[in-house]
Amino acid sequence: MVDFISQADRYLFPNYARYPVSFVKGEGVYLYDTEGKKYIDMLAGIAVNTLGHSHPDIVDAICKQASQLIHTSNLFYIQPQIEVAKLLVENSCLDKAFFCNSGAEANETAIKLVRKYFYDRGKPEKYEIITFTGGFHGRTIGSLTATAQPKYHEGFKPLLQGIRYAEFNNPDSLKDAISENTAAIMFEFIQGEGGVNPINQEFLQEIKNIAQENGLLIVVDEVQTGIGRTGKLFAYQHYDICPDIITLAKGLGGGVPVGAVLAKREIADSFQPGTHGSTFGGNYLATAAARVVLEHVLSDGFLEDVTQKGKYLEEKLKELGLETRGKGLMLGSPLPEDIKAGDIAKKALENGLVVGTAGGNTLRFVPPLIITRDQIDEALEVLAKVVQF
Ligand SMILES: Cc1ncc(COP(=O)(O)O)c(C=O)c1O
CATH class of the missing domain: 3.90.1150.10 (Aspartate Aminotransferase, domain 1)
Structure with missing residues (x-):
């Protein structure tokens, strides 16, 4: 052995x-x-x-893709990436996709996107994102800060500025956390790492109301709940809501590392050339696998x-x-x-x-x-x- x-x-x-x-x-x-x-x-x-x-379909797709082309960079158009974006967009309420390599990276992207969206609208003071106790968003410094669980923070301070915590499923706590700096509310529909804790309907309704009243973006972390895991392509589809930004990873590549962020057009448009990027994000190999996963998950x-x-x-x-x-x-x-x-x-x-x-x-x-x-x-x-x- x-x-x-x-x-x-x-x-x-x-x-x-x-x-x-x-x-x-x-x-x-x-x-x-x-x-x-x-x-x-x-x-x-x-x-x-x-x-x-x-x-066999994933093995076949990645073997074929590997024998043709694995990686070129996002300096060029990548056809399977465009096809995966189309599948994600046409089967969601959002308009555009960005590709990265992991859940943490997708959430970092979402944090940057929220800030840039308000900056572009002349409101740079709106940068704060509210996240919830028990949530998990990743291990990079931004996504770690968004993870409102002190046990993961120990030894890694100072954390990122501009993230504020509220108690999950507690509307009063959420209301208390809102300020003139609040830009977005970010959450999981079912907290995975936190203990498989579902959001309750009334709380979700409260999030929607508060977001609307205060002009806030709704960011949903579907890194774990997305790609069919809950019986819908996206968990948001169980509820009466269209988020502004969705983050994805885990199940998307069926084992090949790939993450993605979906957003409404006017939000995605804040990422003009030079603002954000990823060397590997959505390369040929990763998106060849993701295309097969989506074709299966979306099949009858x-x-x-x-x-x-x-x-x-x-x-x-x-x-x-x-x-x-x-x-x-x-x-x-x-x-x-x-x-x-x-x-x-x-x-x-x-x-x-x-x-x-x-x-x-x-x-x-x-x-x-x-x-x-x-x-x-x-x-x-x-x-x-x-x-x-
Ligand atoms: C909801 C959620 N978001 C983000 C992440 C981080 O993803 P990754 O490990 O791919 O960075 C995870 C990982 O468990 C997760 O469950």
Whole structure:
């Protein structure tokens, strides 16, 4: 056996608490480790492998693309990038797309875009963005500041200026946070890392009202909820709202790193040449993969199937005595205090099930969207063995 653990200790930064497992092969919802052990994957690379592992259409698309052209830079037109932008725009209420490489980068882009939009309108004093407790927006300094969770800030101060926090799902707290400097409100419809906490309808209505009364932009972080995860292409489509800016990453490339920002035309137009950019953003390889992901997710019946399978998973979790939160195939089960989600995830892994955890001692289920009901049963049989109440 390759001694990958001591090699990793020797050569890698110690910033991840890894499980003692390394996968060498994946197929659909299954993963295989260095010892040939098979696992069923309910984590999907943390809500990334939309079509499962090594989906033949993605493999085919990236192999073909790689043999033709991988990267040229955004100094030139990139046809698959334009096609992915078209798919995103034509299936949303927004008008234009920008491509980057990750969720954090998409959120950095959104923060810059909000500032530039107001600057261009002669209101540079409107730069403040309100974000919410329990949210997660990334690890770069801007997206980290937007992440209103002190545990992630420790040791990294001073943070970015111009981000203010309010309590999630608390309208009074949001009202208190508004000032003449407020430019935007930024949130997740379902806080993923924070514990799979959905926004409540009344709070969303309050956000809309406050944004309208104060001329604020609404920025939604759909890095985790986007690309079919909740049973709609975008989570905003469950609600009566059209955001001004949407950020995407994770599921968009099905495992190939790609992020995106969608915006209304008049907002996107603030990014004139020279204002923002990314060397790799939306290159041939990344957007060849994203195009395949979107074609599948937008194919007839795919999203309805995600919704139905989500309901099925929810029922099955309830049968195990677990509480559930979330939508579609983004579900969380908060555990009683005496059972640690981390311990359950570890035991599950030992038994051949990959499952995630999230804040608030929550188990997180974000499987590949192509999972079948039988595979859900298979995964929950393992879970039943390791979760005992
Ligand atoms: C909602 C949300 N936004 C942003 C991010 C950051 O994305 P990335 O790790 O690709 O930078 C994440 C990652 O978990 C996320 O869940």
